[in-house]
Amino acid sequence: MLEELTAASLRALAADSDQGAFAGALADAPQPAFRSVFAWDHAQPAGRLDARFQLDTERRAGLCGDFFCAAEAGGVEAAALSGQGLADALLALLRAPADASDL
Numbered sequence: 001m002l003e004e005l006t007a008a009s010l011r012a013l014a015a016d017s018d019q020g021a022f023a024g025a026l027a028d029a030p031q032p033a034f035r036s037v038f039a040w041d042h043a044q045p046a047g048r049l050d051a052r053f054q055l056d057t058e059r060r061a062g063l064c065g066d067f068f069c070a071a072e073a074g075g076v077e078a079a080a081l082s083g084q085g086l087a088d089a090l091l092a093l094l095r096a097p098a099d100a101s102d103l
Contacts (some may be wrong), residue, residue: 030094048078052085057093062086 048070055062064082066075073081 028095029091048074053082053089055086055089055093060090060093062090 045065045067048067050069050071052068052072053062053064054068064079064086066079066082068082069078072078
């Protein structure tokens with residue numbers, strides 16, 4: 001049975017992200033300026049996109065969610081695939097050597 005997400009469990013999840021299963025993979029990655037965990041149990045996307053996520057490499061910001069991955073999955077699975085895809089792309093972007101034009 002799934003545990004109901006409460007404000008306390010979301011705070012614990014956010015705190016655990018620094019020490020949990022992903023800690024080793026992210027040990028050498030820059031720390032985020034901001035992060036948030038939010039459970040919106042009434043989300044009903046009006047439309048869906050086939051892409052897995054959107055990433056603005058110049059601003060180093062992206063969008064992910066259950067409204068992506070229309071051809072692959074729906075609901076929570078789509079959100080998970082979208083989030084993982086964006087996380088992988090951001091990690092690669094942040095680990096890439098700085099372009100001389102960025103300095």
